[in-house]
Each structure stands twice: as C-alpha cells, then as structure tokens.
Amino acid sequence: MNKLKVSLVKEILLLLSDKVGLLLMFVMPLLLVFIITVVQDSAFKLVNENKIEMLIVNKDQGNLGDSLIDNLALSGSFNIDVSNELLEDDIKKQTLNRDKLIAILIPKNFTKKINQNAEKISNLMLTEFGVLDSTNVLAKNQSLKNNNLDFYFDPILQESFRISILSGINTVLIGIENRKMLQQLFTDLGYEKIPDHIQKELGKQNVSINSMPASNGTSVMVPNSSQHNVPAWSLFAMFFMVISLGGNIVKERLSGSFVRLQTIPSAFLLTIWSKVIVYLFVSLSQLTIMFCIGMFVFPHLGLPELKMPTNILALIVISVLSAYAAISYSLLIGVYAKTQDQAGGFGAISIIIFAAIGGIWVPSFIMPEYMQNIGMISPLHWCIEGYYSLFLKNGEWNELTGTLIYLLLFIFGCQFFTFIKLRKQNYI
Amino acid sequence: MESPIITAVALTKYYGKSEKPSLDTINLTIFKGEKFGVFGPNGAGKTTLISLLCNIIKATSGTIEYTFDNQKKNIKEKLNQVGFVPQDFAFYAELTANQNLYYFGGVYGMSSINVKEQSAHLLEILGLTSVADKKVKSYSGGMKRRLNLAIGLIHSPEIIFLDEPTVGVDIHSKLTIINHLEELNKKGVTIIYTSHHLKEAEDFCSRVALMDNGKVIALDTVSELIKINNAANLEELMINLTGKELRD
Numbered sequence: 068m069n070k071l072k073v074s075l076v077k078e079i080l081l082l083l084s085d086k087v088g089l090l091l092m093f094v095m096p097l098l099l100v101f102i103i104t105v106v107q108d109s110a111f112k113l114v115n116e117n118k119i120e121m122l123i124v125n126k127d128q129g130n131l132g133d134s135l136i137d138n139l140a141l142s143g144s145f146n147i148d149v150s151n152e153l154l155e156d157d158i159k160k161q162t163l164n165r166d167k168l169i170a171i172l173i174p175k176n177f178t179k180k181i182n183q184n185a186e187k188i189s190n191l192m193l194t195e196f197g198v199l200d201s202t203n204v205l206a207k208n209q210s211l212k213n214n215n216l217d218f219y220f221d222p223i224l225q226e227s228f229r230i231s232i233l234s235g236i237n238t239v240l241i242g243i244e245n246r247k248m249l250q251q252l253f254t255d256l257g258y259e260k261i262p263d264h265i266q267k268e269l270g271k272q273n274v275s276i277n278s279m280p281a282s283n284g285t286s287v288m289v290p291n292s293s294q295h296n297v298p299a300w301s302l303f304a305m306f307f308m309v310i311s312l313g314g315n316i317v318k319e320r321l322s323g324s325f326v327r328l329q330t331i332p333s334a335f336l337l338t339i340w341s342k343v344i345v346y347l348f349v350s351l352s353q354l355t356i357m358f359c360i361g362m363f364v365f366p367h368l369g370l371p372e373l374k375m376p377t378n379i380l381a382l383i384v385i386s387v388l389s390a391y392a393a394i395s396y397s398l399l400i401g402v403y404a405k406t407q408d409q410a411g412g413f414g415a416i417s418i419i420i421f422a423a424i425g426g427i428w429v430p431s432f433i434m435p436e437y438m439q440n441i442g443m444i445s446p447l448h449w450c451i452e453g454y455y456s457l458f459l460k461n462g463e464w465n466e467l468t469g470t471l472i473y474l475l476l477f478i479f480g481c482q483f484f485t486f487i488k489l490r491k492q493n494y495i
Numbered sequence: 496m497e498s499p500i501i502t503a504v505a506l507t508k509y510y511g512k513s514e515k516p517s518l519d520t521i522n523l524t525i526f527k528g529e530k531f532g533v534f535g536p537n538g539a540g541k542t543t544l545i546s547l548l549c550n551i552i553k554a555t556s557g558t559i560e561y562t563f564d565n566q567k568k569n570i571k572e573k574l575n576q577v578g579f580v581p582q583d584f585a586f587y588a589e590l591t592a593n594q595n596l597y598y599f600g601g602v603y604g605m606s607s608i609n610v611k612e613q614s615a616h617l618l619e620i621l622g623l624t625s626v627a628d629k630k631v632k633s634y635s636g637g638m639k640r641r642l643n644l645a646i647g648l649i650h651s652p653e654i655i656f657l658d659e660p661t662v663g664v665d666i667h668s669k670l671t672i673i674n675h676l677e678e679l680n681k682k683g684v685t686i687i688y689t690s691h692h693l694k695e696a697e698d699f700c701s702r703v704a705l706m707d708n709g710k711v712i713a714l715d716t717v718s719e720l721i722k723i724n725n726a727a728n729l730e731e732l733m734i735n736l737t738g739k740e741l742r743d
Contacts, residue, residue, distance in 0.1 A: 070602050074598070076597075077590070080590055081590070084590070084630075319587075322583060322584060322585060322586070322588075323583030323584065324585045324586060326583070327579060327585040330550065330574060331575070332574045332604075493552050
C-alpha cells in the first residue's frame with residue numbers, strides 16, 4: 068500500500084472532520100468578500116450616483132447666494148432643501164433633525180463681498196495694464212474683510228467623504244467668483260455686460276479629464292471593488308488556515324500520535340508532507356472558488372465582475388507561493404505552540420495584524436511611512452502586492468520580483484525554524 | 496541459551512541543562528521471547544528508558560544494540576519490527592478504529608489486504624469489531640486503551656514496548672489485553688512492559704528491572720527477587736528497596 072496515499076487519506080479525513088476549520092477556510096472568506104465588496108460598491112455609488120442631502124440657509128442680500136444654490140443644484144450631486152427662515156443657531160440641530168448630511172449657511176453679505184473681491188481683482192489688473200491709478204486700488208483693498216460660508220456636517224460623515232464634498236462646493240464657488248471677476252473687468256472697461264460670444268465660450272468646458280488606470284499590459288484592467296477585494300480577502304482567508312493546520316499539528320503532538328510516528332520508519336516526514344499537499348490543495352481550492360464567484364456570481368448580484376489578469380502563469384506561481392507561505396507559517400505555529408488554544412489564538416491574532424499592516428484592510432500607501440515600513444514584514448503585504456500587480460496593473464514578471472524573493476525567504480525562514488524545533492524534539 | 500535481542504551499555508540521559516541524570520549508566524540485556532517488566536516509582540526513569548530503547552529520544556551517552564536473526568542492527572534499520580504502545584492515546588479520535596488501523600498499517604508499508612486481515616483479527620480479539628466503524632472519540636476509556644494496543648500490534652512486530660498498557664481500564668479490558676499479550680509472547684514476541692500494577696506485573700513478567708532515581712536497583716526473575724530480598728511480594732519488595740517517601 069502506498070504510504071503517501073494512506074497519509075493523504077488520513078489528512079483529508081481529519082480535515083473533513085474539522086467543521087469549524089472548514090467554515091473558517093471556505094465560508095468566512097465568501098462572506099467577507101461578498102460583504103466588503105457590497106459595502107465598498109455602495110459607498111462608491113453613494114458618492115457617484117446618489118445625491119447627498121443638503122440643507123441651505125441663504126441669508127444673502129444679493130443675487131449670488133441664489134446663484135450658488137442654482138449651480139450646486141445643477142452639479143447633480145445634491146438634493147437641496149432651502150430654509151432661509153432658520154436662524155444661524157438652529158442650523159446645527161436642524162441638520163441632524165432633517166436627516167441632512169451637510170448644511171451651508173450663506174452669509175448676508177455674500178454677494179457684496181464677492182463683488183468687492185471682483186472689483187479689487189479687476190482694479191489690480193487694470194492698474195497692472197496702466198489703465199487705473201494704484202492709490203485708488205489700495206484704498207479699496209483695505210476695506211475688504213473675510214467672506215466665509217459656514218459648512219456643517221453630520222459627525223458620521225467620514226473625513227475623506229467630507230473633503231470630497233467640500234471640494235465639489237469649492238469648485239462651484241470658484242466658478243461663481245471667476246465669472247463675477249470677469250464681469251467686473253468688462254464693466255470697468257466700459258462694457259454693459261460680457262459679450263455674448265465670450266459668454267458662450269465661457270460656458271464650455273474645453274479641457275475634460277479622461278480617467279484611466281495605469282497598466283503595463285496591452286489590456287486595461289478597470290479597478291473596482293471586486294478587483295481589490297476578491298484577491299485581498301482570499302489571501303486573508305488562506306492564511307487563516309493557521310487555526311486548522313496549526314491546531315491539527317498541536318493536537319497530534321500532544322495526543323502522542325507524533326511520538327508513535329517516530330517509531331515508524333519515515334512516517335513522520337511523510338505525515339508533514341501529506342499535510343503540506345492537502346493544505347496546498349485546500350488553499351488553491353479557496354482561491355479558485357473565490358475567483359469563480361467574483362467572475363460568475365458577482366455580476367448577477369449587481370457587483371462588478373472580477374477580471375482575470377492576462378499573465379495566468381504568474382498568477383499560478385504567486386498563488387502557489389502564497390499558499391505555501393501560509394502553510395509554512397501554520398507549520399511553524401503548530402510546532403512552537405504549547406496548546407491548541409495557543410495556536411488558534413496566536414495564529415488568528417497574528418494573521419489579523421499581518422492583514423492590517425500588510426494593506427489588506429486599507430491600502431498601504433495611505434499609512435504613515437513608518438507603518439508602511441513595518442508592513443513590509445507581513446507576508447500578506449507581499450502576497451497582495453503581487454496580486455495587485457496582476458489584477459490591477461496587469462503586471463509582468465519583472466514587477467513580481469520583490470514578491471517572489473520575499474515569499475521564498477519567508478517560506479525558507481518558517482521552514483528553517485520548524486526544522487530546528489522538530490530536530491530538537493528528535494522528531495526528524 | 497537465550498539469545499539477547501536488546502543490549503544497553505552504560506545508557507545515560509540528561510534532559511536539557513539538568514545536572515541530575517534521568518537515566519544513570521544503565522546496563523541491561525533483554526532476551527528474545529522475554530516478558531520483561533520495568534517498574535519503579537514516579538520519576539524513576541521507566542518512560543525515559545523505554546523512549547530510548549524505541550529511538551524516540553537520544554541517549555546522552557551509552558549504546559543500544561539490537562539483534563535480529565543473529566545480526567546486530569541499529570534500531571533505525573529495524574524500526575518496522577518494533578511495536579510501541581505509548582501511555583497516551585496515540586491515535587486520531589476523529590477517525591474510526593478501521594481508519595486508524597488502515598493509516599498506521601499503511602505507513603508501516605503493509606499491503607491493503609494485509610491491513611484488512613490483521614485489523615479484523617485484532618479488533619475481534621480485543622472486542623472492538625462492533626464499533627470498528629464508529630469514531631474513536633465516542634469510545635470508552637477501555638475501548639480506547641485496546642485500540643491503542645491494536646495499533647501498536649498492527650504490523651506484527653517482533654518486539655513490543657508497552658508503557659502502562661492497562662492504566663485506567665476496567666478488569667475486563669485489562670484481562671483481554673493481558674491475555675492477548677500472553678498469546679503473542681507464546682508465539683515468540685518479546686514484550687517490554689511498564690506498569691504501576693505490581694500484582695499484574697508479578698503474574699505477567701518473566702523478568703523485571705526495578706528502577707529508582709534513574710538507576711536499575713534490582714534485576715532478576717520475580718520469584719528470585721522476592722526470595723533474595725525476603726519479601727512477601729513485588730509490592731513489599733518495591734517499598735523495601737525504594738522507601739515510603741512520596742514521589743512526584
């Protein structure tokens with residue numbers, strides 16, 4: 068009877084009997100990928116497709132306050148509720164009471180101040196051209212004061228989201244101010260208004276922005292929540308095998324099975340290799356299932372479809388090395404942990420920390436530099452870097468060098484320390 | 496004349512940085528077909544001696560020689576002729592008895608048919624046939640103990656090491672285990688056995704080594720030891736030689 072075959076059968080039976088381990092390895096990642104992708108996709112739609120509820124209190128005594136409201140409405144990003152009767156002190160409370168995410172108070176001298184500013188700029192320009200006397204301009208400059216809009220926001224609004232809304236409002240505001248300045252310039256030059264043909268040209272946006280992801284291959288991968296989340300959370304789940312495999316090793320060690328195997332020729336190493344083969348199969352199955360769900364199920368759920376990279380061989384190599392790194396780490400935890408609880412607890416926490424610093428939850432580039440440096444020790448960081456190169460940039464082999472070198476070193480390190488421990492205990 | 500199967504010379508074992516040896520210069524010869532007992536209080540060095548003889552741990556100094564077919568061999572060369580039944584339940588509780596025997600028989604290199612036949616035979620003798628396909632975690636302590644023995648015997652070894660094979664089992668399981676060991680011994684299998692049940696040892700073993708503080712303090716047949724030391728039985732002899740002080 069083939070020794071390897073019976074060892075593999077034993078490992079498969081043990082794995083199938085570990086219901087919690089199977090749930091953690093197959094059901095948890097499916098839920099994670101699904102939930103995180105839906106959440107991120109919804110956030111994307113909230114910003115890009117849904118309108119943000121906005122309360123505006125316009126105390127302006129001129130016409131530019133209304134112009135600002137009209138332009139904000141035209142931007143299509145906001146559902147505007149105008150309540151001019153509200154007192155300044157009530158706005159904070161009413162923002163929350165009326166379920167508005169944001170509120171703007173347009174001050175009573177809004178138009179006046181923009182006009183003053185436009186007049187100042189126009190005078191400065193005409194002085195520069197030699198049309199006006201500079202002393203007159205300086206006197207007007209001194210009479211200008213700050214002209215602020217008050218912006219209120221629901222505290223649940225995340226900072227990045229708030230900054231993006233503010234940026235949208237600023238764009239509208241700058242447009243109004245620029246138009247007013249130009250109008251003032253034409254008035255000062257003796258025109259009644261901006262000539263129609265110029266007015267028409269001003270209404271056009273001549274330079275538009277084409278947003279394109281950077282890519283190295285010929286095909287362009289479109290980054291979306293699926294391209295980010297499916298590889299990231301699949302890796303996270305793969306490393307979670309530490310609970311099943313690490314715990315399994317501790318259990319066999321403590322039960323005395325390993326001691327019995329020591330008295331059987333070559334049985335111990337055979338057992339270890341059987342575990343490696345079975346868990347390699349498990350890891351690659353996890354990835355295959357997750358990728359298939361991203362490709363074939365997500366589109367039916369209204370989620371973006373996962374597009375596979377063109378360099379399939381690189382994808383296979385990175386996947387196998389990532390799986391082998393997860394297995395090596397689990398073996399290391401398994402041989403050093405004193406109890407099953409210790410293997411499960413330490414293993415799970417260490418994977419969560421590796422995921423956090425490695426950029427699985429939030430991208431590494433938004434972390435402070437020292438955290439980015441610390442994140443380099445995480446195997447998950449290198450695995451995800453490799454996957455992002457393939458799934459988001461359609462990367463080639465030369466971009467995977469760092470990932471390949473680190474993963475090989477990590478595997479070697481884990482196996483070296485596992486070997487030392489097993490040797491010390493006379494298992495091998 | 497009986498032929499030696501295991502010869503240990505000046506066997507010494509220190510654990511870690513301990514200054515006190517767990518085994519101190521043990522010289523021992525075990526003969527083919529013997530029922531050899533190793534006894535002593537807790538911490539005497541019994542399990543260390545068995546572990547060294549089975550190649551589970553390495554000696555700090557000293558040598559062990561095995562003789563198979565009149566040829567001296569290194570234990571590593573003949574491990575598949577050695578059976579080991581540890582005190583712990585060294586099997587997979589999530590698997591059935593048949594699956595455990597299939598696995599351990601398989602890693603010994605037995606053929607599938609051989610494993611099946613031998614499993615059926617052992618399960619029958621040890622009264623486990625009716626539960627052979629049930630998961631071991633549902634077994635009673637006695638059933639687990641019998642399966643532990645069956646796994647150690649699956650490959651029909653020439654030498655069997657048994658570390659407390661009857662601990663924690665009822666009288667019925669104990670009798671079944673002892674009777675089967677007697678049967679095997681009659682067929683020429685050498686049995687090396689440790690136990691705390693001195694009465695059981697007195698009845699079962701042909702020769703015994705009494706150990707204390709890592710040393711063999713007496714070595715002979717049970718009847719001869721009792722006679723020389725003028726004791727009523729093995730229990731009294733043990734107390735006389737090792738004292739009444741508690742051991743941990």
